[in-house]
Amino acid sequence: MEAYDSAKFRQLVNSADLVAPDGKPLSWSLQALGAINQQQVCGRELTLHICKAASFSRIPIGFYGSSKEVLKALITKMQQRYPDLDIAYAYSPPYYPLTLEEKNVVIEEIKASGTRILFVGLGCPKQERWMAQHKNQVPAVMLGIGAAFDVLAGAKPQVPGWMQKLGLEWLFRLCLEPRRLWYRNFRHSPRFVIFFALEILKLLLLSLCILAPEVDLKLQESPLEIIQHKKL
Structure with missing residues (x-):
């Protein structure tokens, strides 16, 4: 719905090399509209699969986003899970916008680290904007994975499997963070259902x-x- 409401953001998303649905309802909707083989691409599972492959191939990875505490816990857990994983870079950006000089420092640090896969966990739409802005500056594959950092670090609980299968992950997250998510859910979800029905x-x-x-x-x-x- 962010892309529907903003032509600029829609263009930004469409300019990405690959866009995948991270929610079950969205993958169901795409299947109903003709993309019959489209499955949900969960940020947490995607991160684990790629980190496993990266550890086997010795490909340096990096994390950009979340808090320092979460990143520290995330690094510990990922190294326990994949001892050969090369975590070359990790950065927790401040809540205020970085200056141009600070942005340049971050880019240079990413380059110097040798990171080839950068996981970006800033949440939508912030992470999409950040990746688009730095697409031609960061010499690495960038993946927007939403709240996967918090879940993998143990800072937030993982949605139960049965709720994920039923497409109720949004409800689980809403119950965890009602103050942060209620407006987005109740503003976007009904409109999405209406627009989807119109497409059908x-x-x-x-x-x-x-x-x-x-x-x-x-x-x-x-x-x-x-x-x-x-x-x-």
């Missing part, structure tokens, strides 16, 4: 428009012509 309606109408001439043509043919047509 458009597809149904389009299908009827395509099928209507074929049905009309068959009605104009005699039974004998239809049989001869089938034989041919």
Whole structure:
């Protein structure tokens, strides 16, 4: 919905090399609209899979986002899980905007670290904006993973598997952080359902428009012509 409401942000998202749905309802919606093989890409699971592969291939990774305490716990847990994982960089940005000089220092530190995969956990839409802004400056693959840092570090609980399968991860997170998430959920979720229903309606109408001439043509043919047509 952020992309729907803002043409600038929509262009920013569309300019990414790869965009994947991190929520079950969104993946279901895409399947209903024709992307039948589209599955949910969970930030936590994606991070674990990539870190496992990076540890095996000795590819340096980095973390950008969250608090210093969370990053410290995250690094400890990831090194326990993957002893050969090379965590070359970790930075917790301040809540205030960085100056141009501070931004340049951060970029130079990322370059100097040799990081080739940078996990960015700033939350949407902040992380998308940050990655787009630094796409041509950071010599690494950047992945926006939302709140995965907090979950992997143990700072926040992981959503139960049954809730994730039922597409209720949003409800679980809302119960954990109602003050932070209630406005976004109750502003965006109903609108998403409405716009999704309209897209389904458009597809149904389009299908009827395509099928209507074929049905009309068959009605104009005699039974004998239809049989001869089938034989041919």
